[in-house]
Every structure is written in C-alpha cells, then in structure tokens.
Amino acid sequence: MALMKAIEYAQATPEVRAVYDEIMRTRNTDWINNFWKVLANDPALLRRIWENVRQVMAPGALDPLVKEMVYVAVSATNGCEYCTFSHTAGARSKGMSDAMFTELMAVVGLANETNRLANGLRIEVDPQFLPR
Amino acid sequence: MALMKAIEYAQATPEVRAVYDEIMRTRNTDWINNFWKVLANDPALLRRIWENVRQVMAPGALDPLVKEMVYVAVSATNGCEYCTFSHTAGARSKGMSDAMFTELMAVVGLANETNRLANGLRIEVDPQFLPR
C-alpha cells in the first residue's frame, strides 16, 4: 500500500488528466501506472517529473533502449523494486532480449564489485585517466 | 595513497606478470593502471577479478561501449571516484562523445531521483509490469 492514494483518471482534475493524456499518447498505451497516479496527489510534482522524463528519455545522442537499460542498472544498484520492474518492462518493450538482460545484470554486478574494491583499497586515480 | 602498495611490473612475480601481459594485450596498451597493481598484492584476487572483467566486458549481446556506459552509470550512482574516472576514460576510448556523456549523466540523475520518489512513497508494482 503506497503512502498516498493513487488518483484514477475518473477522479482526476483537468490539470492531472492533461498529463495522463500526454503520457498515454507519448507511450502509445491506454493505461497509467501507479508511479504517476501517486505523484498526481501533487499536480505540480506530477507535471515537473513527467516533463523531465519526457525530455531525458527522448531519442538523442543515446538510443532509447540504451537509456532504459541504464535506468534498470541504476535501479538495481539502488535496490528500487518499483523502478526495476517498471523499467525492465520498458526495456523489454523496446527490444531487450533475455540475453541482453542477463548480460546487463552481469555488468551491473561486476561494477558494484569493483567499485567496492577500488573504494575499500582507496586506489588512487592514475594521471592517465584525468581529462586533458 | 592506497591502502596497499602498487606492484610494478619490474617487481612482479611471473604469476602477476602473466596477468599484466594479458591485460595489456587485450586492451592494446603498454601500461597497467593502479587498480590491477594494487590487486596484485593478492595474485589469486588479481587473476579472478581480471577473468571476470575479461568475460563480462567482452562483446556479447550488448555492445562494448554500452557496457562501459553502464559501468559509468553504476560508478556515478555509488560515488566511486576511481571507477568513474577509469570507466569514463574507457568509454571515451570506445567512442563516447561529450553529448553521449552528458546525456548518460542526465539519465543517471533522473533514475536516482525517481528511484527515491518510488521508494519514499512506497509505490506498489502494477500487475502489468510483472513478467508473465
């Protein structure tokens, strides 16, 4: 049970519905997931986060599927259950295969391991790695 | 100053040199970075971690550049200074442009933000996101 109630489309104000409509149009779906329905308790927060997601996740210098996999990598690192499920579904819908998913998890696991070896041994940055 | 000394090639045992040689050959470089030189205090640890990195970061279902960017994303999320510098350099050498790097950071930042919104509001996973 979330800490605030989910606002359904039928109960939403026109301001909230406008964001819901944009989400469904942009994603070409006919439903709204709980993340947005809970944010809708604060329409300004809903609008602001949606604008951020829309801009950041749009095609750009990186492929949308790569962005979704980076999102999964961060969510797995932070242990966010909701985000892991939702962005894995997002990556699947953009073409992530089983082999890509397990390989992604392998990279995430290894990075978390070597991050701690570097931090625990307090290894110094090589001058060669500094930007010129 | 790292918590253990860096083992230079000249002082290394044949067992350690063999790993150093593999690293330089695989990466087509003529130097060894501090991470490996500190791990070399424990040759079995050096060998094991190198084998893992070699296997996980090899081309597979994911592009090697994508893997390096995922590594940077995890390292930035964990605040690992060494790994952020070394894997950003790795991604640069594999073709990451300035635009790709700032876009990657944008995704990493946003994922860390929405991870906390989902966790802080304890949002429930939508049944639609569960695997079938």
Added chain:
Amino acid sequence: MALMKAIEYAQATPEVRAVYDEIMRTRNTDWINNFWKVLANDPALLRRIWENVRQVMAPGALDPLVKEMVYVAVSATNGCEYCTFSHTAGARSKGMSDAMFTELMAVVGLANETNRLANGLRIEVDPQFLPR
C-alpha cells in the same frame, strides 16, 4: 517475517518492560512497534538504541517535526521500507500535511539526482564553499 521473533510485553523480562514503559510514556501511546520488539531479543541493544533515539529526537536546536522529516528523507534515500512507513507516520502525527510530504519527496528526489551529477562529473568544490 523478521529474522528474530518479536518479544511481546507479556513475555518480556523486567529489563525489557522498563524500556517498553519508557517508550509508551515518552510517546504517549499504549503499544510498542515491531522495531523495539525485535531489538528486545538483545536487551542491551534495545536499551542503547532507545536512549539514542530519545536523546537525538528530543526538542533541541531543530524542531521535532523537522527531525522526523529528515528521518523520512534518509530512509527514502536508503530504501528502508520499515523506516519510511514508521517515520512518515511519526511525521504525520507531528503535523506533516500532504503538501509538506510531497514537497519533502521532491527535495529528496532532486538531491539524489544532483548528488549523482556532481559525483559522476567529478565536480570540484568551489573555494567559496570551504569554511573559513
């Protein structure tokens, strides 16, 4: 299911009951939450953590409601389900409104985002920010 059983008041030793009584008196409630009932498996741990909570969360230079909201912010950042639920309830009982809660989450989300931008880009501390 917790990893150790919850010790109910009826089964508790006098030493544990003394802490339970203090908690109920300090908080003006008639029940003990699971956190304390599980810590009670180690009466010295229960006593020590309770003394710390009592001292740190008492009115001081910061308002008790501000302290509860800081607690929620840290718990959301760490993804601690139990602490997010319990300290959100605590903040609610001290006067946190819906608007304060969503605004708190907005700050927590943003801080987690910019923390990663600063860490990922390895931004150097401006001399103006150093204490004099």
Added chain:
Amino acid sequence: MALMKAIEYAQATPEVRAVYDEIMRTRNTDWINNFWKVLANDPALLRRIWENVRQVMAPGALDPLVKEMVYVAVSATNGCEYCTFSHTAGARSKGMSDAMFTELMAVVGLANETNRLANGLRIEVDPQFLPR
C-alpha cells in the same frame, strides 16, 4: 579536476549566460559555482536542472532552510562531497547555526543506523503504520 571543463561566463553562449544571469539574480550573488559551469557543457541539461532546482527549492509548504537541511542530509547519506559542501554553505547562508548543523548530523547518523537495523533484521511493518 572535473570530467568536463567549467564554462566561464565570458566564454558562454547567450543561452548559457541567460541561465547564469537567472541563477545570480535568484540567489542575489555575483558568481556561479562549478556545478552549473560544468553542466553548461550541455545547455539543455543546464536549463532543465536549474528549472528543477528553482521550482523545488522555492518557498512552499516547507521552509527554505528546512529544504536546504534535507539536501545536506541526503548528500551526507550518499557521501557526495560537492553537494555536502555546497548545500551546507547554502543552509548556513539561510541561518543554520553550529548547533543546528551538529543536531542535523546526529539525526542523519541515527537514521542511517536504524535503517540498517530494520533492514538487517527484516522487521515487518506494523499495520498501525499503514495509511488508512
């Protein structure tokens, strides 16, 4: 040394200068800190993050000083050096005393401790804490 160069006002494009001007006007200062100067490598990122900070940190249901202290709490929890220095300076400028700062740190420390006791013992959420 940051991973991308800092863009000074004199070298900035009009688009970037417009954001710098807004930051200085909003904060009533005559300098720009490194965080923004590095984000300026990607003008859209600079503009987006600044808009978010401006909106989230404005006065609202929470006091601006409380928001800065929450920012410090999250930054300390995540170990972000840059953000800890910059937002502690921000909180100082808004009136945080020495006593308020050490008390804030005491709450942050305790929350991080009890978060791990709850997570490590896998304590179950009491039904009384669930929202009605």
Added chain:
Amino acid sequence: MALMKAIEYAQATPEVRAVYDEIMRTRNTDWINNFWKVLANDPALLRRIWENVRQVMAPGALDPLVKEMVYVAVSATNGCEYCTFSHTAGARSKGMSDAMFTELMAVVGLANETNRLANGLRIEVDPQFLPR
C-alpha cells in the same frame, strides 16, 4: 515473482545440472536455492558467479563463519532482502548464535551511523592512519 523464471533441475541442461550438482555437493545439501535457479537462465553467468562464490567463500585467511557474517553486514547495509535472508541462514548453519547476530547488527548499525558523521562533516584523514 522474479524477473526471469527459475530453472528446475528436471528442466535444466547438462551444463546447468553440472553446476547444480557442484553446489549441492560443496554445500552438502539436496536442494538449490532460487538465486542459482534464476541465474541458470544464462549458463555462463551461473557458472561464473558460482566459481567466484566457491573460491571467495572457501576457508582461507578468514574463517568461513566470519566471511558469512561480513556478507550479512554488506547485505544489510545495501538493503538486499534476498541476500540478508540467505546469508543469515548460511551464517546460522555455520554456528552464528542469536547473541552473535544481534551484536553483528549493532556493529553494522554503528558503522553506518559514523560513516555519515564522517562524510557529512567531511572529516579529514589523520596522517597517522595513512599506510607507511
């Protein structure tokens, strides 16, 4: 529900069964836990992680029980539910008593607290602590 299905022994390929057999033989048990059954979707990942666990958790300079307790400490710090349950069970089977477990949690909690006091106050490392 995990994001990939668990592969049971009866459905497993000979390659996967070989790892399952090694796990059961090494641990002297007659069942395989979900962690391995989900990794088995990617036989190379299963084999690699198992080899790592086998090597790292074997008796060496540290006692196997100490290693399991370190594993529990890290898992509690990261908030990993699965790992906390599985490695607490592992530590129990190697002799961890109730008193050892609650004392371990006390150390983990305290370390998480003082980590944030040190990071939040940006305390400088004393020269006496640097390795010679």
Added chain:
Amino acid sequence: MALMKAIEYAQATPEVRAVYDEIMRTRNTDWINNFWKVLANDPALLRRIWENVRQVMAPGALDPLVKEMVYVAVSATNGCEYCTFSHTAGARSKGMSDAMFTELMAVVGLANETNRLANGLRIEVDPQFLPR
C-alpha cells in the same frame, strides 16, 4: 578541510577533555583522531557517540578483530574514505594481516555484486531461508 574545526585538547572544555581522556585510556594511545576532535564541537554528540562505540566495539559474542573487519566492510560498501582509513588501521593494530585484508575485500566485493544480481532480478526468498 572539515566543515567544523577540530578542537584540540589544549582548547577543550573539561567536559570534552574527560571524553578525550577516556578514549586515550581505553585505546592505550596518546593522541585523539580528527573524528572525535570535530564531534567535540557538540559535547553531547561527542559523549553519546563515544559511549556507543565503547559499548558496541567491546569484546562480546564477537571477537574485536572481527568487529573491526565488519566496520571496514561497511565503510568500503558506503565509500566512506575517513572510516575506511581509520578502521583499517584499527583492524591492522588488532592483527589483520595483508592476506586477511585482501580476502576481506574479496568478500565485500562479491557481496556487493550478488546483492545487485538478487535485487536486479528480484529473486524471491526461498521458504527454506525463513526463520522457523
């Protein structure tokens, strides 16, 4: 530069000196490290944290060296530079050898890796791991 000044013995109040004296007596040393000298800005915080450290790190069900190594494991996981240096020095003084240190790091790295595999794949806890 820490965010608050270090309070030297010569400038300390009797209340602070009493804690410094206890620390030096308990640890059989003639100097005080920066952590305590910065906490001394808030004598109640200094006293409270010292009492906690003294109690938790005393011999008990776990060996003091094991406790110091658990402290190092948590500090490496959290990326706390100060705590990693200070508790590694503490563990060294209690007998941690080079081989024990690198083996400890191997366990910490592996635990961080498998924590993310379990969290990223959302693996379900086996009923066999639940306490009876």
